Amino acid sequence: MLNNIDLEGLEGAKAAISETPAAGIATYGVNLNWQSGVRANVTTLPMNVGGEEIPRDFSWVVDEPPALLxxxxxxxxxxxxxxxxxxxxxxxFVVHASIKNIEIKSLNVKVTGGLDLAGFLDLRDDAKVEMSGIQYEIHIDADASLEDLAEIERSAVDFSPNAMTVSRGIPLTGKVCPV
Incomplete structure (x- = not known):
């Protein structure tokens, strides 16, 4: 164990997925239940990894500040x-640092972004609805060269499902289901 990452378990998972690709298929879900105004209570749905259902029992609230109703x-x-x-x-970052046998003393990822609310409100044709971009900074304390840290960062971003989903975009589909 390094950085509390089970490297042996990681190798076992990689071998299992290499041998049986379906073992690496994961599905996720959340359910949003409108509360009032622009607030919703979100709960997790069961996750499925390689055909095995994994119960998830988490909830949180999503809301806007008063300036946004x-x-x-x-x-x-x-x-x-x-x-x-x-x-x-x-x-x-933690997984790739651990693979390279680099112990992390501290790690902080700061993420920022912005959007033009005129896009959401359909006020101007030139105002985009999507965020204008997302920026990150990785603040790391580890005994590693800048070259190693840059390589770890590239791997962390290039193999991040969420970062690649946002940067490359994916299809969004859906439907209304009256009750």
């Missing part, structure tokens, strides 16, 4: 999006 009872959807991207990069 909310009550600040929880983080905004954009803050949750950025936390998902940042957390995924952080996981990759």
């Amino acid at each position: 909310g009550e600040s009872k929880g983080p905004t959807p954009q803050e949750f999006l950025m936390s998902g991207v940042g957390a995924c990069i952080m996981v990759g």
Whole structure:
């Protein structure tokens, strides 16, 4: 164990997925239950990894600040999006540092982004709805060269499902289901 990462377990998972690709397929889900105004309670749905259902029992509130019609009872959807991207990069950084036998003393990932609310409000044709970009900074204390840290960063970002989903985009589909 290095940085509390089970490297033996990681190698076992890599071998199992190499041997049986379906073992590496993961599905996730959340359910948002509207509370009031622009606030929702979010709960996790069971996760599935390689055909095995994994119970998930987490919940949180998503809300907006009063300036955006909310009550600040929880983080905004954009803050949750950025936390998902940042957390995924952080996981990759810790795993890749551990693989390179680099002990991490401290690690902080700061993620920022912005958007033009005129896009959301459909006020101008030139105003984009999507965020204008997401930026990250990885603050690390570890006995490692800048070259090693840069290589770990590249791997952490290039193999981050959340970072690649945001940067490359994916199809979004859905439907309305009256009750």
